[in-house]
Amino acid sequence: MISSRQIKFINSLKSNKYRIKYNCFLAEGDNVINEFIKSKFIVREVFAIDVSKINCNYTESLSLKELKKITSFKNPANSLAVIEKKNIDFDIDKILNSKISLFLDDITDPGNFGTIIRTADWFGFSNIYTSKKSCDFYNPKVIQSSMGSASRVVVHKINLFDVLNEIKNKNIKCYGATVNGCSIKKFIADEQFALIFGNESHGINKQILEILDKNISVPSHNSSVESLNVSVAFGIILSEIR
């Protein structure tokens, strides 16, 4: 049984305003929730139709009818959890000590953002830096499409322009992923660099574009096609540079 107070609280966490107020977010699906349980996140409450699928001894049982009252999705999976946000301290030294750092400039689609987190995790990156206007990392659809990788990859919301300028001053090269740059097949990377990916519709903001050292692209075989999906381009470029 889930109380009406709990239902109200959980539904409030679908909006960023209340995720900030209560410092909590939602995760759904057995695999995703089990990854958060394994991680350093504090899982406050877990509800499941089949509690045996969740590796947590305080999982509360609920019915499908109840789950449908709190899910963020059309076809809810077996389970839903309330998880505490983690404090993230941004430290520029992490970038200065990394061979490759990944930046997102105003990514807005939560599905793309989650897929990017999952892909970064696959290629062994444990940090992503996003501009202030990017989609909220704790959006239920981001958590869902990251498929558990949101429990491992740390997402830092930063002032992108300032941070890029600062690392450029420390001789880290900044490369933008655009549709008309140097082919990634021919591209020779520096020892240490930052990779910047732009918004789904508008690409990288002009102010950022102007300070980049070079633009790189996935070569197209069809001039009729305007662009690749940003998460696909992200995957192709990461596969190429790793």
Next chain:
Amino acid sequence: MISSRQIKFINSLKSNKYRIKYNCFLAEGDNVINEFIKSKFIVREVFAIDVSKINCNYTESLSLKELKKITSFKNPANSLAVIEKKNIDFDIDKILNSKISLFLDDITDPGNFGTIIRTADWFGFSNIYTSKKSCDFYNPKVIQSSMGSASRVVVHKINLFDVLNEIKNKNIKCYGATVNGCSIKKFIADEQFALIFGNESHGINKQILEILDKNISVPSHNSSVESLNVSVAFGIILSEIR
């Protein structure tokens, strides 16, 4: 002005049953619709708030309030069109005469499917072959996420097992994209081959797996991550083999 008869007809096309009955489908967004207008598809009706953005002289004007009654999306773009389906004749010779052919085994997420069509188009592939149980090509979310590429790439729904057996008999190699195959970085492809991608959750069906010549994979840098998103894996593999 849009009539209530038109509203009813358009909303019926959100379901596959009525797309079959009326042999029509929906497309939304100026860029997507303009690509269909340029193509060999017959665009029956177009509605737009700002008609000047659509390259079609019979575009009917409507209000945002009216568009919200017919859209398939939360945040509708400027325009919506009703388009006739095209007759697609499957001809195995097309596969036998292609260096590389692309197959999808029970892809179910319309966003992934549309992104795959867009990516195939980017890499110059004009045909995709899908199993009978795959998501309907004419689903509004497939059309939307293909970003106009659905007007160019031809999707053939086939009996996947039978067709793969037939092309294997003609000495075309069949390679499956799996999580535990030979690394695409080391993989040496045959002169002519077929690439098979599986379902988002279950991968390639067992019956199909058993007849494949080889499995190929995108190498991971993190053993904690179960898999890549299928449309990202599709992009990375296509980029590698092109």
